[in-house]
Structures are given as structure tokens and as C-alpha cells.
Amino acid sequence: MMASSLLDKTVAILRRDLLTSIRYRSAFILVVAGAMLELAAFYYLAKAIGPSFRPEGFDYFSFLVVGTGFYTFLVMGIHSFLQTVQEAQQNGTFEVLMTTATPAPVVLFLSAMSAFSRNIAQMILYLGVGLLWFNRTLPKPNLVASILVFSLSLMIAAAVGMLAAALQVTTQKGSAVLWALGSGAWLLTGTLFPVANLPPPLRLVARLIPITPALDAMRLAVLQRASVLALRQQIATVAAFSLVLLPLSLLVFSSSVRWARQEGTLSNY
Amino acid sequence: MDAIVFKSVSKVFRHRRALFYWRGKERAEPTFALRDICLRVAAGSVAALLGPNGSGKTTLLRLISTMLLPDLGEVLVHCADTRRDPQTVRTLVGFAVAGERSFFPRLTARENLDFFAALDNVHPRVRPERIEILLARTGLLDASDSLVMHFSAGMYQKLAIARALMKRPAVILLDEPTRSLDPVATTDVWDLFRELCADGTTLVIASHNFEEVATVADSVVVLQRGEVKIHERTTGFKVQDVRKLYFRTGRDSSTSDADCLLESCR
Numbered sequence: 001m002m003a004s005s006l007l008d009k010t011v012a013i014l015r016r017d018l019l020t021s022i023r024y025r026s027a028f029i030l031v032v033a034g035a036m037l038e039l040a041a042f043y044y045l046a047k048a049i050g051p052s053f054r055p056e057g058f059d060y061f062s063f064l065v066v067g068t069g070f071y072t073f074l075v076m077g078i079h080s081f082l083q084t085v086q087e088a089q090q091n092g093t094f095e096v097l098m099t100t101a102t103p104a105p106v107v108l109f110l111s112a113m114s115a116f117s118r119n120i121a122q123m124i125l126y127l128g129v130g131l132l133w134f135n136r137t138l139p140k141p142n143l144v145a146s147i148l149v150f151s152l153s154l155m156i157a158a159a160v161g162m163l164a165a166a167l168q169v170t171t172q173k174g175s176a177v178l179w180a181l182g183s184g185a186w187l188l189t190g191t192l193f194p195v196a197n198l199p200p201p202l203r204l205v206a207r208l209i210p211i212t213p214a215l216d217a218m219r220l221a222v223l224q225r226a227s228v229l230a231l232r233q234q235i236a237t238v239a240a241f242s243l244v245l246l247p248l249s250l251l252v253f254s255s256s257v258r259w260a261r262q263e264g265t266l267s268n269y
Numbered sequence: 270m271d272a273i274v275f276k277s278v279s280k281v282f283r284h285r286r287a288l289f290y291w292r293g294k295e296r297a298e299p300t301f302a303l304r305d306i307c308l309r310v311a312a313g314s315v316a317a318l319l320g321p322n323g324s325g326k327t328t329l330l331r332l333i334s335t336m337l338l339p340d341l342g343e344v345l346v347h348c349a350d351t352r353r354d355p356q357t358v359r360t361l362v363g364f365a366v367a368g369e370r371s372f373f374p375r376l377t378a379r380e381n382l383d384f385f386a387a388l389d390n391v392h393p394r395v396r397p398e399r400i401e402i403l404l405a406r407t408g409l410l411d412a413s414d415s416l417v418m419h420f421s422a423g424m425y426q427k428l429a430i431a432r433a434l435m436k437r438p439a440v441i442l443l444d445e446p447t448r449s450l451d452p453v454a455t456t457d458v459w460d461l462f463r464e465l466c467a468d469g470t471t472l473v474i475a476s477h478n479f480e481e482v483a484t485v486a487d488s489v490v491v492l493q494r495g496e497v498k499i500h501e502r503t504t505g506f507k508v509q510d511v512r513k514l515y516f517r518t519g520r521d522s523s524t525s526d527a528d529c530l531l532e533s534c535r
Binding site: 005008009011012013015016019020023024091092093095096097098099100101102103107258261262263264266267 | 280282283334335336337338340356359360362364366370371372373374375376380383384385387388389390393416432436
């Protein structure tokens with residue numbers, strides 16, 4: 001596919017999503033209000049627990065803000081793939097989208113990337129307000145390490161999202177599975193408390209979830225200015241996960257669409 | 270040259286049972302939508318698909334569009350196999366889907382057309398002019414900047430036709446294209462079909478309207494229970510001739526009484 005054509009499609013999808021978002025007038029305000037209330041709850045929770053509780057050497061509020069902000073970003077990113085398919089199935093555009101001249105994985109990927117860009121804005125707002133306004137500390141992250149961890153995490157979110165979308169195409173109930181997995185990941189990935197507090201068998205499961213090393217590395221890069229060298233173990237783990245998951249997810253999604261064409265369930269929801 | 274070729278195509282829909290299916294008592298037997306279809310549609314001609322509800326007309330169109338893949342046999346569009354080379358087929362085929370729910374409700378008609386045209390590789394330089402022409406041809410120019418969520422059924426249908434024509438496809442599939450249109454719009458759309466055909470575009474139209482078939486079709490395919498019962502050239506046919514042809518197959522038990530009553534009133 002030519003680069004100019006891909007750019008044209010990206011612009012078309014971004015434009016569609018932007019126009020749709022601004023025409024749902026109240027949604028943006030509600031999302032921002034929800035995030036602010038969550039930050040306030042974490043602030044008072046951390047205050048109630050007291051300054052002596054310092055998980056992995058961080059103050060608890062910063063630990064929570066970076067953990068939940070980044071975790072929410074990744075889960076929302078994964079969900080955006082599923083949501084792209086789900087919404088298209090529900091508004092009847094899925095079959096039409098899958099029979100345009102653009103290959104199915106490209107349509108899905110570009111649509112989800114559009115949602116990702118919205119999530120990035122939300123995450124920056126969340127982290128910014130959380131760390132600057134509530135905590136009154138100016139973080140000095142290691143930018144290179146943060147961007148590297150962020151990019152690799154993005155690839156993992158895209159791969160898992162593609163798998164979730166495949167699940168939605170085949171079962172039409174992908175959100176139920178994603179909700180169950182999301183709740184499990186929330187418990188196991190060290191979003192609210194360190195993984196070290198889990199019993200040994202669950203710690204083992206936590207290591208098998210790619211979000212765990214990504215969250216760990218992100219906290220260290222943002223709050224402790226850890227370098228790429230210091231984070232090499234986490235970065236290698238996240239990179240290995242993305243190398244395996246990305247091609248696998250592309251294959252699974254393409255197969256799921258082909259299966260749905262064969263079964264005649266492409267438009268089911 | 271043949272634009273569309275069906276080689277012994279069969280399509281079955283399997284119904285998977287629910288977890289506690291005995292409570293719902295839903296059907297679990299497979300539906301044989303198409304059986305051993307052999308069909309050729311010449312390039313630059315208009316083929317009309319007639320048949321009672323559930324006879325396989327839409328399934329046939331969906332197989333050409335690659336929305337569905339055949340269980341047995343091959344579907345070729347300008348020699349490209351829908352199974353082995355679906356991307357080529359998608360560049361050749363435009364499909365005006367009958368359903369209204371195939372647009373983004375919070376985009377305008379113009380924005381919807383622009384979006385789908387981008388995905389169909391229509392160059393951004395030619396899009397605005399082409400959109401303008403098609404909106405005018407389909408009578409949607411006045412409503413071009415309205416959100417499509419406010420559209421009537423007929424307006425959705427016109428927009429679906431405009432979308433199918435955006436990429437100037439070699440083959441256009443139309444599922445009951447004039448079902449919700451008023452008489453003036455219907456006549457305009459038939460004129461448009463004849464123009465497209467004169468330009469060498471192949472049209473396949475699924476219809477229940479004998480007048481439409483008599484006006485625009487070069488050949489008629491009558492389907493019954495997923496089988497081709499009649500495939501005849503109909504150039505010069507009158508409405509009465511099409512009606513006779515249709516009822517020559519005998520009244521299928523799957524033909525709804527309402528359909529027959531409607532036809533006898535026409």
C-alpha cells in the first residue's frame with residue numbers, strides 16, 4: 001500500500017472519529033470529570049494510608065497515578081480495537097468496511113490508532129493533573145526510556161487489542177471476556193499495589209502478563225529517571241512479548257474475518 | 270467476456286445451538302441458501318435476480334462482493350477469484366446494501382461518502398467533485414450536509430447507491446435499489462443504471478419489482494429455494510412478460526402470500 005494512500009486513510013479515519021466525538025457533546029466533559037474524581041479519590045486514599053507506606057520506594061499517590069494512568073491507557077487501547085469492531089457491527093458498517101479496497105487488519109489498526117491518540121491525550125491530562133496539581137511535584141522522567149517503554153507497550157496493547165477484536169468477530173461477546181481479563185490484570189499487574197505483595201503462584205501468573213513489566217518500567221522511568229540500561233530486563237521482556245504477539249494477532253484477526261465470511265456471521269452482533 | 274462467473278457454487282448457513290437451546294427451541298438445522306449455482310453475467314449487461322423471499326438473491330450478491338465465501342465452487346469477478354484474490358474483487362465491485370444501517374449516523378452524507386471513498390482508494394483530488402456529482406444524480410444535494418441519522422429510508426437508499434458508485438466499479442450490485450424510493454426518484458435511478466450500462470459497467474440487481482426488471486434488465490435469473498430455475502435474455506420484455514416468466518417456475522411454498530397478493534395488485 002502506498003504511503004500517501006495510507007496517510008489519506010489515516011486522515012479519513014481520524015476525521016471521522018473527531019467529528020463523531022465532537023457531535024457527542026457531553027461525552028468529553030463526563031470523561032474528564034470522571035478522571036478528576038478518580039484522582040481525588042486516590043489522593044485522599046493515599047493521605048488516609050499515610051506517608052509511611054512507600055511501595056517500591058515511591059510515595060503511594062504517585063505510585064497510584066502512574067500505575068492507574070498507564071494501566072487505563074493500555075486497557076483502553078486494547079478495548080478500542082474491540083470497540084471498533086463492536087460499534088461497526090452494531091451500526092451495520094462492519095460488512096461494508098470489510099469489503100472496501102483496504103485490507104481488514106489495516107482498517108482495524110487505523111481505527112484503533114485513532115482511538116489511541118484520544119487515549120494519549122487523556123493519559124497526559126490524567127498524569128499531568130495528578131502529579132502537578134494534586135501532588136505538586138514536577139516529575140523529571142527519563143524521556144528516552146519513557147518513550148521506548150511507551151512505544152513497546154503500545155505494540156503489546158495493539159496486539160492484545162487485535163486478539164480481542166478477533167474474539168468479537170467470532171463470538172460477538174468479546175467485551176465480556178475482555179472485562180474478565182481486565183479485572184484479572186488489574187489485580188495481578190501491580191496497578192494498585194506491588195506485585196511482591198501477591199502470593200507466589202499469583203506472582204508467577206503476573207510475570208506472564210506483558211502489562212506487568214511495562215508498568216514497572218514506566219514507573220521507574222517517570223518517577224525515578226531510570227535509564228534504558230537500568231531498565232534493560234523489563235524492556236527486553238516487553239519487546240519479546242510484542243515480537244511474538246504482533247504477528248500472531250494479525251494472523252488470528254485475518255483468520256477470524258475469513259471464518260466469519262465463510263460462516264456468514266460478519267454482520268452478527 | 271463474462272464479468273461474473275459462478276461455477277457450481279453452494280452456500281450453507283449453519284446455526285449453532287445456544288447453551289440451553291431446548292428452552293428457546295430455536296432452529297438448529299442448516300439452511301441451504303444456494304445449491305450448485307452455475308451462472309454467467311456478460312460484461313456491460315444488467316442481470317436481474319428475481320425470486321421469493323429467502324430464495325438466495327442477497328446471498329448471491331454477497332458472494333460476489335466477498336462478504337461471504339462459497340462453501341463449494343468458485344465465484345469469479347473479471348477472472349479474479351473471490352476466495353483466492355478477494356482484494357482485487359473488492360476494487361472491482363461496488364455494493365449498494367439494502368439495509369439502512371450501514372453509515373456512520375453522526376456524519377453527514379458528504380462526510381460518509383468521503384470516508385468510504387478514502388478506504389476505496391479514490392484519490393483525494395477527485396473526491397469532492399465526484400461526491401458533488403453523485404449527490405446531485407441521486408437527488409441528495411440539498412441534504413448533503415445533514416447528519417445521516419436524520420435521513421429517511423429512501424434517502425439512505427440513495428446514499429447507498431452513491432457510495433457504491435464512488436469508486437467507479439466495473440460491477441455494481443444492487444439489492445432492491447428502489448424499494449423505498451418515490452416514483453420520480455425511481456425513474457431517475459433507472460436512467461442512471463442505463464447510463465452506467467452504456468458505459469460498460471455490469472449491474473446485478475436483486476428485485477421484486479417487475480417494472481424495474483422490464484425497464485433495465487438484459488437478462489433475468491429466477492431463483493427458487495437456492496436454485497436457478499430460469500436464466501433468460503429479456504431485452505425488449507414488457508412487464509407482463511417478466512411476470513409470466515416469474516410465475517412459470519410455479520408458486521414456491523416459500524413465497525409469502527403477501528408477496529403474491531402485492532404482485533396481483535400491480
